[in-house]
Amino acid sequence: MAEVREVTDATWDSDVLKSDLPVLVDFWAPWCGPCRMVAPIVQELSEEYAGKVNFMKMNTDENPMVPSKFGIRSIPSLLIFKGGELKGTVVGFRPKSDLKKRIDEALV
Amino acid sequence: MEQYDIAIIGGGGAGLTAALYSARARRRTVVFEGEVTGGQIATTDIVENYPGFPDGINGFDLAQLFHRQAEKFGAETAYERVERLQRQPDGGFELGTAERTIRARAVIVTAGAAYNKLGVPGEAELTGRGVSYCGTCDAAFFTGMDVIVVGGGDSALDEGMFVARYARSVNVVHRRDTLRASAILQERAFATPNMRFTWNSVVERIEGEGQVERAVLRNVKTGEVSVVPISAVFIFIGQTPNNHLLEGLVELDASGHAIVDLQMRTRVPGLFVAGDLRTQAARQLISAAGDGATAAIAAEHYLADLDRQGPTAK
Numbered sequence: 001m002a003e004v005r006e007v008t009d010a011t012w013d014s015d016v017l018k019s020d021l022p023v024l025v026d027f028w029a030p031w032c033g034p035c036r037m038v039a040p041i042v043q044e045l046s047e048e049y050a051g052k053v054n055f056m057k058m059n060t061d062e063n064p065m066v067p068s069k070f071g072i073r074s075i076p077s078l079l080i081f082k083g084g085e086l087k088g089t090v091v092g093f094r095p096k097s098d099l100k101k102r103i104d105e106a107l108v
Numbered sequence: 109m110e111q112y113d114i115a116i117i118g119g120g121g122a123g124l125t126a127a128l129y130s131a132r133a134r135r136r137t138v139v140f141e142g143e144v145t146g147g148q149i150a151t152t153d154i155v156e157n158y159p160g161f162p163d164g165i166n167g168f169d170l171a172q173l174f175h176r177q178a179e180k181f182g183a184e185t186a187y188e189r190v191e192r193l194q195r196q197p198d199g200g201f202e203l204g205t206a207e208r209t210i211r212a213r214a215v216i217v218t219a220g221a222a223y224n225k226l227g228v229p230g231e232a233e234l235t236g237r238g239v240s241y242c243g244t245c246d247a248a249f250f251t252g253m254d255v256i257v258v259g260g261g262d263s264a265l266d267e268g269m270f271v272a273r274y275a276r277s278v279n280v281v282h283r284r285d286t287l288r289a290s291a292i293l294q295e296r297a298f299a300t301p302n303m304r305f306t307w308n309s310v311v312e313r314i315e316g317e318g319q320v321e322r323a324v325l326r327n328v329k330t331g332e333v334s335v336v337p338i339s340a341v342f343i344f345i346g347q348t349p350n351n352h353l354l355e356g357l358v359e360l361d362a363s364g365h366a367i368v369d370l371q372m373r374t375r376v377p378g379l380f381v382a383g384d385l386r387t388q389a390a391r392q393l394i395s396a397a398g399d400g401a402t403a404a405i406a407a408e409h410y411l412a413d414l415d416r417q418g419p420t421a422k
Contacts, residue, residue, distance in 0.1 A: 031248075032242075032245045033152075033167060033244060034242065037150060072236075073319060076245075091235060092235075097189060097205065098189075
């Protein structure tokens with residue numbers, strides 16, 4: 001089963017920017033209700049896109065640098081990276097079908 | 109095609125309670141949770157008015173308990189948004205999502221309501237960049253900063269006080285000179301030292317390069333316009349019912365809420381509406397849950413009647 005791994009400020013470059021596969025990063029925090037609703041959907045997506053997209057999550061409470069660099073002011077936020085570049089942003093809770101559409105658009 | 113006895117659209121307090129009752133009636137039940145964000149309760153910091161929790165409980169935790177209880181008795185969950193609801197010639201229903209179509213003999217719609225937007229310049233562009241509709245989600249990003257909260261109801265004060273724990277100052281902008289919020293919340297808000305109120309005023313514009321930097325306010329009484337430097341605008345200005353699945357199918361009242369009887373029945377046999385989406389709802393978690401139970405019991409009676417009439421009437 002594909003696992004949604006934690007990425008941190010320290011591992012950001014190697015895990016996300018230098019990843020061979022596109023990466024979706026779920027920015028979340030433990031006190032954010034909608035974030036906890038997004039989590040099972042991201043988990044399902046990670047299984048459906050296994051081998052095509054890596055799925056990671058970043059705790060914005062513990063990692064101040066990356067969220068501030070990307071101007072994240074609202075969570076949940078999902079950012080999609082390909083070849084080290086930001087290709088798509090989804091702010092707030094969206095249904096799974098919307099997320100798939102956004103991922104597919106970012107992969108083109 | 110997947111066939112259910114009861115399909116429930118919306119996974120808030122009404123939907124999850126309906127699922128609990130339907131599953132316990134041993135009806136094959138599915139809850140679609142794509143329409144609303146698991147219910148408005150999930151973004152509430154502390155629920156203090158749901159009996160049984162005298163010390164209050166976090167809204168998301170409570171929603172998870174509802175969910176677990178429904179699944180424990182066999183209700184299925186689908187994280188899909190229902191885009192199509194149609195009555196079939198045989199009296200059953202067809203529900204379409206982006207991924208599939210399913211059938212159900214009875215449907216309970218608990219799609220609730222969505223928060224209204226201000227509809228002012230800058231709002232859409234700066235959403236997620238300082239414009240927020242969830243205080244409990246985003247307050248921490250504005251620690252030590254000055255922010256605006258727009259609205260005068262329970263949500264505005266509740267969320268505003270949560271934001272005030274982080275922000276340096278919270279300026280509540282309200283278009284009238286009195287609040288609609290409940291008395292206890294008003295007392296607490298007025299006693300919150302870093303919270304103040306700008307009466308008779310509306311936000312005209314939200315401005316900033318890449319993030320919220322200021323808001324333009326207009327006093328509706330004097331016409332005076334002022335520019336306020338702030339880092340965030342939290343918006344809680346009422347709700348609009350999520351009724352698009354019901355249009356043309358059931359009767360709606362003037363505000364767009366579904367007209368139902370005391371058993372949550374619409375004029376379409378087998379189609380029920382419960383919670384905030386129904387007419388004259390109290391818009392509380394406890395009343396939504398009560399509605400959900402009432403609708404599920406009525407749906408069970410409806411199915412039992414069909415069962416008695418034999419398979420041809422299905």
